[in-house]
Amino acid sequence: MxxxxxxxxxxxxxxxxxxxxxxxxxxxxxxxxxxxxxxxxxxxxxxxxxxxxxxxxxxxxxxxxxxxxxxxxxxxxxGMGRAPGDPERIDWLIWVHFAETLSQHIAALTQQHIALREDHMRSPVVMSLEAKRAEKCLAAVDARLEGRDYLLDGGFSAADVSVGQAVYMARHFVRIEGFPALGAWYARISARPGFIASLPVEDSQRLYTRDYYAPWPVEGAR
Missing domain, CATH: 3.40.30.10 (Glutaredoxin)
Known part of the structure; x- marks a missing residue:
């Protein structure tokens, strides 16, 4: 089970x-x-x-x-993993765990924009810093994907799932239009039935009620 x-x-x-x-x-x-x-x-x-x-x-x-x-x-x-001894094992591990590097910045932005419900609790400095740090992570992914369809040359794997889900969350706070390789990859992986099946159903309680949260206090946090 x-x-x-x-x-x-x-x-x-x-x-x-x-x-x-x-x-x-x-x-x-x-x-x-x-x-x-x-x-x-x-x-x-x-x-x-x-x-x-x-x-x-x-x-x-x-x-x-x-x-x-x-x-x-x-x-x-x-084929979603790369076993010990596989030439791509190290890169697979790097990208599977890099997802958490991006996710920690998105978690901070989620806290600032959503979990903290009063404006006086929020920090524009934290929001700005975490958004910039997330952008740097996206730049690293974009550079890796230059000339590649997936993060590993051997094809789609759990590395793409891990980073792809982190990018899904990041898109609520950071625009990805400036990262063409990442954008093409994200369009490719988000069309997969597995990704679509993992999205919240209509009657689910959603964490993000907006597609994009503009930098605060330009538009407001909620």
Whole structure:
């Protein structure tokens, strides 16, 4: 039994997308983005009180990078991973975990624009710095994709899923039009059925209610 504990439009979307790409049977338990993630029930699955948590073979696994490695090792025939000894193994690991580098900046922007509900709580300096740091991450991805269809020469993999999901979140705060290689790659991977299946359904509680949050206080945070 494989069961994913998921909040729409969060890092757990990365695992949900990967599960669809692996074409395996799994269940999804959807949680709201609120204090219920601090409940004893959820903390028994992920002591950090964050998603994702993945139940697999009677135990819970947390941290998206770890989950990605475990799933790709468990289901190697899909080609989503790169096994030890594979010439692309190091690059695969770099990009799978680079997704978190970008995600940490998006998490800070999400906090500033969405989680902090009063203007006096927000910091224009933090917003500006984190947006610039996210742009630098996008520039690194764009440079890697120059002349490539995917992050690895061997083809689409969980590295594209991991970074692609982080870019999906980043697009709520940073424009990607200035990164042509990244833009073409993102259009390619976001057309995949697995990506589409990982998007929030119409009746889901969405973390992001806008497609784009302009730099505050130019337009306002909400």
């Amino acid at each position: 494989i069961r994913l504990h998921h909040v729409p439009q969060s890092r757990s979307m990365r695992t949900l997308w990967l599960l669809h790409e692996l074409a395996i049977d799994f269940e999804v338990v959807e949680w709201p983005f609120d204090k219920r993630l601090r409940s004893p029930e959820f903390l028994a699955l992920n002591p950090a009180g964050r998603v994702p948590a993945l139940e697999l073979d009677g135990r819970a696994i947390w941290e998206t990078g770890a989950i990605t490695e475990v799933l790709c090792e468990r289901f190697p025939a899909t």
